Amino acid sequence: MSYEPGTTYGGRYRLLSRIAVGGMGEVWRATDQVLGRTVAIKLLGSALAAQPGFAQRFREEARHTAMLGHPNIAQVYDYGEDGGAAWLVMELVEGKPLSQILRDEGALSPERTVSIVAQAADALQAAHDMGVIHRDVKPANILVRPDGVVKLTDFGIARAADAAPLTRTGEVMGTAQYISPEQAMGHAVGPTSDLYSLGCVAYEMLAGRRLFDEGSAVGTAMAHVNKPAPPLPNTVPSTIAAVVMGCLAKDPLQRPPSGKGLSAALRGLPGATYPPTQSFPATGAQPTQRLGAPTGYALGGPAAGAAGAAAGAAGAAGAAAYGPAHGAPPYGPVGYPATGPGPLAYGPPPGPAGGGKNSARWMVPLILALLALLVFAIVQSGILGGSPGPATTTPATTQTSRSAVPSTSSSAPTTTSVTATTSTPTKVEVNADDYLNEPVEDVRVALEKRGLFVRITEETSNQPRGTVLGLSEYGSLDPGQTVTLTVSRGPAPTTTTPPPATSSPPPTTPAPTTNEAGGGQDAPTTTPAPTSRAS
Structure with missing residues (x-):
């Protein structure tokens, strides 16, 4: 048209x-x-x-x-x-998308980065409070006005597009360069998924380059799953770097617990300045674009460049709405206040800082060094997607699982490898009986440690909620193959039905029947009818 x-x-x-x-x-x-x-x-x-x-x-x-x-x-x-x-x-926003600013100017100053990211975090908090997860936070969707005020755009189409054939193939929603690990794996997303994407944006603003860009959407998405984030340049203050790297944690529970927590952490840093926003009341936002090149933006200039295609790494995307009842936990990782300002382990406390600046200056590099050593140790042990664990010696069983789940193993898990091993096993032996009736989290961790990718589907069952009912793939599997776990969501809601009209009375009263015709069907026992009947 x-x-x-x-x-x-x-x-x-x-x-x-x-x-x-x-x-x-x-x-x-x-x-x-x-x-x-x-x-x-x-x-x-x-x-x-x-x-x-x-x-x-x-x-x-x-x-x-x-x-x-x-x-x-x-x-x-x-x-x-x-x-x-x-x-x-x-609303027509007179300004530029952050993507255009980065193309024109390259890396931005730490002060400008903190201002833009904190405002975007505030916007995400407002959305999360209403139960909306953006799922496509990227520079092209962050508009910056000449006065420095940030406008987050493109809410909504993500959820609407879920029902179209465009996304029915199970492809992952999001732009590969900014997608969260759980989103890339097809797991459910929540508020901290948006904060991971915002962390990717902040990293690009400070470093002048994207966090991961492997040349293909799938390869880039899997880098978010498997690769540790490269360190930021030494010119970035350690306090800011620590907050940004905290957003990039692979585990959602290790990220800031909320947009409010992230904003509070950033606004507590020395020298943070922000444009006034109270004079710009707003009541809404436009829908989020999904899959492929982004739509244009309400700007006075040219459109942002084409974004990376959505990564089809594995499985369907998680829910677009994440209601307030399912928000971030009331606590967060050390360093981010969950409900308000508090002490920051990654840097000075928010608000006016007292003494102890020298201590904070030494503590931050020490913490980062310890984290780096921890990541290195984890990578060496293969936990982050390295070589699979020792294969079991039990031959693959031919018995099928109780829930026959169609195989949906994707071609994605064949890209990047985290560990530098000289050889990898050609097969991973998986015995389905070892994992049936076990808690889903235990099974997921066990399979991922062995170099397999895991997707989860639910179905109604009399088994306790979270119990593994079946595996789509077992036997001799290739490293990096996807296994879909069918998990019980618990029994279906029970509905009360009236007793059948022909139910027999309790066999406790041997009194004779009173119906006129032969009441053989209603007789409480199989003995002959009494001789006395109602006349």
Whole structure:
């Protein structure tokens, strides 16, 4: 579908000029002829709008993201459909995407990085509080106004696109260069997944290069799973580097527990300055783009460059919504306040710092050195995806598991290897009986230590929740192969049904029956009927 200047949508939004073109549609500068203001209108591609149910999901997501009121989230004004095209009207942000700033300027100063990242973390906190996970945080989705105010964009299409064939193949959502390890593995995502992606953005801002860029989407995504983050340049203050590296922890529980915690950690650093944001009330954001080149942005300049394709490393993506009841734990890793400012193990405490600067200056490099040694030891032992553990000597059994799960082993786990080994086993022997009826977390850890990738699906079962019911692959497996675990989600909800109308009375009263006709079916016993009957 082609769009032309002068075309009016919704009887009020008149197209002026194209801002950008992307894989999901186009973004135009438009005039709201009712309110007399300039807006940005995002036009969804007709191919996606024609998908069964897609427009309805897009409409619901637009309505949902319109509730995300925060100064650092681009505001959503309106949504509609005209002639088979779905469109979203949003705030026109006069500025540049961070991706363009990085292309033009290279590495940014630590002070500027802290300001941008802290504002983005505040925006993510507002989204997470509403149960929305962005899942595609990247420089192209972070707009920076000339006054330094940050606007996070592209919420929502991630969730809407989940129902389209574009994503039904089980590909992982997200941009490979900024995807979290759990997202790349097809596991469920949560608020800390967004914070990992934001950590990748912060790393690129400070280093002037991406955290991982292996030349292919799959290779890059698996680097996030297997490779430790390279150290930041020595010119980056150790306190800032420690906070950023904390965001890049492979284990979600070792990252900042929330956007608020990350923002508090950054704002507590010496010399941190931020533009005022209280004068910019906002009530929404536009949907997130999924898979392939990004859509344009509500900017006054050219569109951001094409982003990396979504990594199809393994399995379907986790849920897009992560409700407040399932948020980050009330505690976090040392160094990030979960609910407010507190002491920082990675640097000086937030707020006015007292004495002890020399101690903090020495403690941070020491902690980082210990962490580096720990990572090296883990890598050498093969825990981070190195050589598999010793294969069992039991021959592969031919007995099938109780839950026949179709094999969905992907081609992704054949890329990067973390450890530098001279030889690797050609096969990994997996006996299904060793893992059936075991807790899923124990099985997952055991299989991953042996060099296998693990996906998890759930089904209703009388077994306790979290019990492994079946394995999609067992026997002689290749290192790096994907095994899907079928896990019990617990028994289905029970429903009470009335007793059958023909149920017999308790056999405790040998009194004669009173029905006129032969009541053989209702007789409590098989003995002959009594001689006395009601007349």
